[in-house]
Amino acid sequence: MGVHKEQTTLVIGGGAAGIEAARMLGQAGYPVVLVEKSNRLGGVLNQLASSFPRWEDPVKFVEPRIKDLEQSASVKVLLESTVIGCQKTENGYQVQIKNINGAVEELQVGAVIIATGFEMMDLSGYGEYGHGAFPNVYDSLEFEAVLKEWSAGKKPEKPPVVAFFKCVGSRDRSKGYPYCSKICCMYSAKQAGLVKDLLPEAKSYVFYMDYRASGKEYEEFVRSVIEDKHVRYVRGRPAKVLPEDDRLLIRCEDTLMGVPIEVRADYIVLAAAIRPSRGTTEMAEMFGLETDAYGFIEPEPFQAVKVQERVFLAGSCGFAVETLGALQQGAAAAAQAMAVLNQAD
Amino acid sequence: MNATTSPVNQYFKALQLDEQSNSLSQEILQNCGVEIERCLECGKCSGGCSNTHIFDYTPRKIVQLIKVGNEDRLLQMDALWCCVACQLCVDRCPSGIDIPRIIDYLRERAIDRGIVPTRPNVKLFHELMLDQVQKIGRVSELYLILNYNLKSKQYLNNAELGPQMFFKGKLNPIPARVKRMDKVKRLFRPKPGQKGVAE
Numbered sequence: 001m002g003v004h005k006e007q008t009t010l011v012i013g014g015g016a017a018g019i020e021a022a023r024m025l026g027q028a029g030y031p032v033v034l035v036e037k038s039n040r041l042g043g044v045l046n047q048l049a050s051s052f053p054r055w056e057d058p059v060k061f062v063e064p065r066i067k068d069l070e071q072s073a074s075v076k077v078l079l080e081s082t083v084i085g086c087q088k089t090e091n092g093y094q095v096q097i098k099n100i101n102g103a104v105e106e107l108q109v110g111a112v113i114i115a116t117g118f119e120m121m122d123l124s125g126y127g128e129y130g131h132g133a134f135p136n137v138y139d140s141l142e143f144e145a146v147l148k149e150w151s152a153g154k155k156p157e158k159p160p161v162v163a164f165f166k167c168v169g170s171r172d173r174s175k176g177y178p179y180c181s182k183i184c185c186m187y188s189a190k191q192a193g194l195v196k197d198l199l200p201e202a203k204s205y206v207f208y209m210d211y212r213a214s215g216k217e218y219e220e221f222v223r224s225v226i227e228d229k230h231v232r233y234v235r236g237r238p239a240k241v242l243p244e245d246d247r248l249l250i251r252c253e254d255t256l257m258g259v260p261i262e263v264r265a266d267y268i269v270l271a272a273a274i275r276p277s278r279g280t281t282e283m284a285e286m287f288g289l290e291t292d293a294y295g296f297i298e299p300e301p302f303q304a305v306k307v308q309e310r311v312f313l314a315g316s317c318g319f320a321v322e323t324l325g326a327l328q329q330g331a332a333a334a335a336q337a338m339a340v341l342n343q344a345d
Numbered sequence: 346m347n348a349t350t351s352p353v354n355q356y357f358k359a360l361q362l363d364e365q366s367n368s369l370s371q372e373i374l375q376n377c378g379v380e381i382e383r384c385l386e387c388g389k390c391s392g393g394c395s396n397t398h399i400f401d402y403t404p405r406k407i408v409q410l411i412k413v414g415n416e417d418r419l420l421q422m423d424a425l426w427c428c429v430a431c432q433l434c435v436d437r438c439p440s441g442i443d444i445p446r447i448i449d450y451l452r453e454r455a456i457d458r459g460i461v462p463t464r465p466n467v468k469l470f471h472e473l474m475l476d477q478v479q480k481i482g483r484v485s486e487l488y489l490i491l492n493y494n495l496k497s498k499q500y501l502n503n504a505e506l507g508p509q510m511f512f513k514g515k516l517n518p519i520p521a522r523v524k525r526m527d528k529v530k531r532l533f534r535p536k537p538g539q540k541g542v543a544e
Contacts, residue, residue, distance in 0.1 A: 227380065254413065257406060262359040
């Protein structure tokens, strides 16, 4: 039997994972349709000011990949489009894709890769931290935009005190989720270190219960942020934020000493729990996919990315992953799609 | 005591963490070459310490007090004078933090500030020991104990250990002097701008 390259693979979501899957399939000469809801490829990477563990600019890293997609003859990118319906057929799915003008395109596909990503938890339940009520209380993705501004030269007049709260909504069985969102330890270290890089006179505090740096070069990254960039890690979960003059007063216990601690900050950054995006929930419903108790798409037992016979996941629609993990899953999903399109009868 | 007159528990008064909090760890980095920021907060030092059972602050907590810059508590604490510099904490520390070096530094500072150890005779013992080192370059157990017991007026303190130590050769009535007393003298030269311990 030869290689069957006539069936199209549908990749839903144009973030790191989706781009990587589409790029690999395109390289191998398989027809791919990449559907992206927004007007731009790159997903969350476009919002980030830097990356861990090597302080690389994520845009510089995503751009050549987008170029690959543009140059590939077999990859078709549909921006500002969404998948609105699907029917199972003998060799895959019949799907309907709607673009921003309302035009609906019918497509027969042999494999589907879901890469619809995550969203940050809504923090309105955490009144004690004042997100949305006090100025200068951000969630981590919002703060990336502030960091981008500072990087571009629009720096605050006075060197600020920036406080990072980890585990806001994660590891919280009363108001949030019981799970660990996995990536917050690393990006909080990155953000806190970046503040010190951009504004050496500023002060960065990271409030933590523990830091989970299990990855290649991760522990070294966090230690260098503490020891070389002099970010102060305070062990304890902040209990309360109170506005005081122009600043924000943070109250917490230093659980290493068992004493209450007060810090006055200009900015507070909340590392909100990561949950499945709306797109993830919609696609799981549409394709009839297994999900876990929180709505993340669940692969088959002992499968890395395979959800069903012809459906695969990539990136944080399965669970929070860092960029590298998203790329790995994108590549794995592409390989699995190729395998299913070529399987012996 | 009624509620309105009861004193505030100073220990549970909120500690302010601000721009000045790291000045002590900066100072220790400059003067002792010890990087406090390397502390992993694991507590292996306290677990290994030979004297924690009489410490008010364990070695890990001492490092933590430096991190929060609580100098008053550090200089007032009893542990400052109970540490015997056995080096077990440094030996066990995964980050190689030299806690006895910090303790030495803090002791000097406490003496400079005129802070007297709360335990009786601790200062006396340290002075007598250093006095001997200054005179003969080493410690003679016999004369240190005799001197200490006389001056602290505890004439029979640990006397029962005397014969045992004597027969094991630990109490030499004729203490040996080190040969290069000039080098010992140099150790006791007061540093500029600082009052030496045995000045």
